[in-house]
């Protein structure tokens with residue numbers, strides 16, 4: 001049997017409720033998610049359902065209340081050192097240049113300075129930022145900052161890439177450019193990717209497989225779809241492919257009720 005890059009097995013995550021610490025809130029329950037080596041898997045679900053919680057479990061940043069995590073067949077304890085993590089929010093150090101931001105992870109790993117510089121420059125060039133290495137984050141556009149963050153993650157050559165709505169803050173054109181760039185980089189190295197998004201179009205355009213989560217509490221997978229669209233893909237062009245439209249309809253049929261439930265819960269929470 002093939003070894004999976006990442007396995008989340010029978011995961012449950014229970015937190016103390018934010019407003020009343022005597023109460024418990026089970027965000028995720030009965031969730032098993034396996035990602036094969038080289039597979040691109042997206043997880044979609046209504047807002048607040050537990051997508052980031054699952055990603056944090058896979059990154060080793062959050063210990064589940066029960067269940068287990070395996071990385072290339074080995075039980076995970078502590079931080080998942082084989083994974084690189086790209087967040088929704090800005091993760092660049094504002095006082096470091098783009099080049100130094102990409103270098104920092106390599107330096108923590110003990111790569112000598114000259115070599116770290118060379119690798120960081122090569123990665124900045126690969127994400128289209130050759131010549132921008134001396135700019136500070138505030139001197140870069142939102143898309144350029146995302147490219148820098150991407151170079152920062154990929155420079156470490158992780159076997160697993162965890163991405164939590166990395167492009168949600170970008171305008172649609174920049175977002176599609178970045179999505180295509182990620183697909184090109186992924187096709188060259190074929191790492192396992194766990195991609196979290198609430199955007200179903202993005203999930204279908206990028207992935208080999210889309211997993212749909214239920215609304216919370218006790219979020220769990222309620223559908224799983226193989227995305228059998230041809231590759232290489234252009235995320236803008238693939239959206240008009242008849243099979244894309246078919247898959248979108250099938251998945252949306254499963255997701256729609258959960259989105260409505262999630263929305264109703266949000267309204268209740270602010271009432």
Ligand SMILES: Nc1ncnc2c1ncn2[C@@H]1O[C@H](COP(=O)(O)OP(=O)(O)OP(=O)(O)O)[C@@H](O)[C@H]1O
Nearest residue numbers: 015016017018027046047048049050051052053054
């Ligand atoms: N540390 C925590 N303590 C208490 N509750 C938490 C904690 N982390 C997450 N939660 C709750 O668990 C649920 C799932 O949160 P999570 O951030 O994983 O959802 P999400 O699907 O990623 O959300 P979004 O779509 O808004 O990004 C939410 O109700 C959240 O308030």
